[in-house]
Amino acid sequence: xxKLILALLVGIACGQVFAAEDxxxxxxxxxxxxVSLSIVxxxxxxxxxxxxxxITDRSRDATFSEPFCVTGNSERYTVVxxxxxxxxxxxxxxxxxxxxxxxxxxxxxxxxxxxxRLEPGTPSPVYDVxxxxxDCEGQTRLGITFLSEALINAGSGLYSGFLTLVVSPV
Numbered sequence: 470x471x472k473l474i475l476a477l478l479v480g481i482a483c484g485q486v487f488a489a490e491d492x493x494x495x496x497x498x499x500x501x502x503x504v505s506l507s508i509v510x511x512x513x514x515x516x517x518x519x520x521x522x523x524i525t526d527r528s529r530d531a532t533f534s535e536p537f538c539v540t541g542n543s544e545r546y547t548v549v550x551x552x553x554x555x556x557x558x559x560x561x562x563x564x565x566x567x568x569x570x571x572x573x574x575x576x577x578x579x580x581x582x583x584x585x586r587l588e589p590g591t592p593s594p595v596y597d598v599x600x601x602x603x604d605c606e607g608q609t610r611l612g613i614t615f616l617s618e619a620l621i622n623a624g625s626g627l628y629s630g631f632l633t634l635v636v637s638p639v
Contacts, residue, residue, distance in 0.1 A: 510638035512541030515602045517634070520613060527620035534584075537575070537611035540599050543638035547592040548575050553631035557589035561628035569623045573632065574612035579605075584612045595639050 515538040524531045539546055550573045551557030561569045574584035577596030585594055599605035611634070 508542070510541065510543030512539055512543050512546050512598055512636050512638055514538070514634065514636055515540055516606075517611070522613075524615065524620060527617060527623075529617050531615045531617075531620065532612060533614075534576070534610040534612040536607055537609055537634075538599065538602055538605040539577075539596070539609065539636050540602050540605065541638070543598050545595050545639045546598050546636050547595055547639055548577065548587065549590060549592050549635045549637070550575075550587040551589050551633045551635075553633075559589060559632065561630040563624065563626040563628045565624065565626065567624045567626070567628075569615065569628045570619050572612075572614040572616070574614065576608075576610040576612065579608040584610075592637075598638075 516536045517538075518535060520533065520535060522531070522533060539548075550559075552559040552573075554560040554562075554568075559571045559573055561571065563569075573587045575587055575593055576582070576584045577593065587593055596609075599609075613632075
């Protein structure tokens with residue numbers, strides 16, 4: 470019987486809802502909250518692809534470039550490049566352990582028209598972000614250069630490695 474009375478008292482007490490506004494208790498209440506949203510700058514690498522090369526003339530530097538588009542809602546960005554070797558060095562290696570150095574550059578300002586050389590782990594100059602991929606189609610490019618001195622001293626074979634590119638809003 471005590472359990473039934475306790476259950477009835479709890480049921481009656483829970484039947485009314487009390488809420489406070491400005492320190493008052495009533496059967497209903499209105500409250501206002503502030504909602505805020507912060508949209509952080511974001512950028513994305515588009516149009517990047519693996520690079521497969523065949524070099525037959527070792528007597529001169531071999532330079533190749535590929536489209537490399539950066540889009541987003543940020544206004545400006547930098548690029549950091551790192552190779553797959555210790556300290557981010559730009560090196561390729563063949564099955565015999567022979568290594569081949571290369572240079573990395575980036576054409577991020579099509580109006581200026583010159584490639585900026587990238588050093589491992591060091592941010593590039595600052596570039597403008599394109600709003601959408603179609604805006605930068607073919608205008609910004611990643612460059613890879615193998616110097617003739619390195620090519621002449623390299624043994625034959627397949628050299629491979631990784632190049633990591635990180636773009637960051639500024």
